[in-house]
Amino acid sequence: MSTGRSASRWTARSSATLLLLVLAGALASCDRHPARADGDGRGRDDGRVASAAANEAPDAPAPPPDTDPVGAASGSATSPGAPAAATPPLPDRQPPADPRLDRIARYIIDAAPPASARDARARDAAVHRLSRFGDLLDAIGDRITWGHSDVARSKDDAAHDPSAAIPTIGLAAEVWAGLYLTCFMFSDPHEVRQEGAFTVLLIPARFRAGLPDGDYPHPFWHDPAEWKAYVDATAVRLVFRDGRLVAGSFTVPADGPMEGRYPPSPPPADRTWHGQWTWTDARGASQPRVAQFDYLLDPTNPHARTLGHAYRELSAHLEQHDCLSCHRPSNPAAARVLELLGYPGQALGSRERIVEVLLASSMPPARPGVHEAGIADDAARDAMLRAARRFVSEGDAALAYEHMLTIRPDQPPRK
Secondary structure (H helix, E strand, C coil), X not given: CCHHHCCCCEECCCCCCCHHHHHHHHHHCCCCCXXXXXXXXXXXXXXXXXXXXXXXXXXXXXXXXXXXXXXXXXXXXXXXXXXXXXXXXXXXXXCCCCXXXXXXXXXXXXXXXXXXXXXXXXXXXXXXXXXXXXXXXXXXXXXXXXXXXXXXXXXXHHHHCHXXXXXXXXXXXXXXXXXXXXXXXXCCCCEEXXXXXXXXXXXXXXXXXXXXXXXXXXXXXXXXXXXXXXXXXXXXXXXXXXXXXXXXXXXXXXCCCCCCCCCCCCCCCCCCCCCCCCEECCCCCEECHHHCHHHHCCCCCCCHHHHHHHHHHHHHHHHHCCXXXXXXXXCCCXXXXXXXXXXXXXXXXXXXXXXXXXXXXXXXXXXXXXXXXXXXXXXHHHHHHHHHHHHHHHHHHHHHHHHCCCECCCXXXXX
C-alpha cells in the first residue's frame, strides 16, 4: 500500500542481535566521496568523518538496545543469549507523511517490476535505472549496510539458526542499488511503518533465483542458509532515520509474507558451490560479471580503465598480505560489517576504510603470541598505502562522473 495506507502500529521491538545492521549503516555512511550534484545544481556533501574501528572490531560491545534501528524494524524481540522479555505496548502512531518515500517506492517498483526470475535482460535494465536513481542515492549518502533482517550476531544463535551467520555488508550507495537491490523484483502494495525511532519502507519482493551464476554480485549459494534466505524473501526493508536511508535488508516480515503480483515460476534449482569466490569463464571473462567495473560504470566513463588498473594494483597487495582470507563472503573473522575487498565493485565502498586502517596499522589484526596488528614491514605498508590512495582517487573520479548521469523522478530514464 502507499503512504496513504501506512501501517498505524508503533512497535517497541528491539534486538541486540539486529542492533548492528543499521547502526553500522550510520557508521558506514561516514565514508567520503565527492559531493553529488543535485538536479538544481547544488552540491551535497555530508561532511561526515569516517570511522573504521567500529566495523573492524567484531568483539566490540553492542550499543544499547534502545538505539537499535533494525531491531525495531526486523520484528525480532530478543537479544542474543537473553530470554525474551515482555515489552509494554506503546501508543499507536501514524508515521508522518513523506512523499519522498512513496516516490522512492514507486520508482523502485517501476524500475524492477515482476518478470521471469531467469530474465537477465530485465535485471540489467533495472541496474541501469536504480544505480542512478537520484532520490535513492541522495537518501543514502555514501554508504549503506545490507543483510538479512533476521540475522543474529551470536555464535550461540548461529548454532540454532543457520541464517544467523549471514553477514552484513557495507557497500557504496551505487553498488548496493545496482548490484544487490536489483537481485529482486518489486510490486505493490508497499507500506510505510513507524517502528520506534525508525521509518521503514517495506516493499513486496521476489528474488531473481534463475539468473546465471555470474549475474549475482557474489555467490550467495556458498552458504545454503544464505541462498535459502534470499530465495524465500518476500519483502525488502529500507530503514530510515531522520530522513537518511541507513540500512536495507531482505526478509519475510514478522507479521507474515508480503504478497506481490508476480508471474508464476518454477522453484529455483540448487546451486553447487565449487569453492571459488571469483572465476574466469570459458571466454576468458572475469566473473561474477556484475561485480566488474565495466558492468557497473557507464560505457562512456573516462575513468573506468584507470580505476581498473588501480584496483588490480591494490588487489595484489591485498593478496600479498592475506587480506582476502577474511574479507570474503563467508566472513570468517565475524566482522560486524563485512568489507568485500575481493570484488572490484564492492571494494569501491571500502576505499576510504582501507586507507584508514593502513594509517592506523590496525589491519591485519593482532594475533596474540604471533604478531602485532598492522603490516610489520614499513616499506610494504607504504607501498600498499600508495596503491590504496590511488584507488581512492580513481574511485572518486569515476563516481563523480556517474553522478552526472543521475536520474531524477521528473526526468525520463536515459537509454
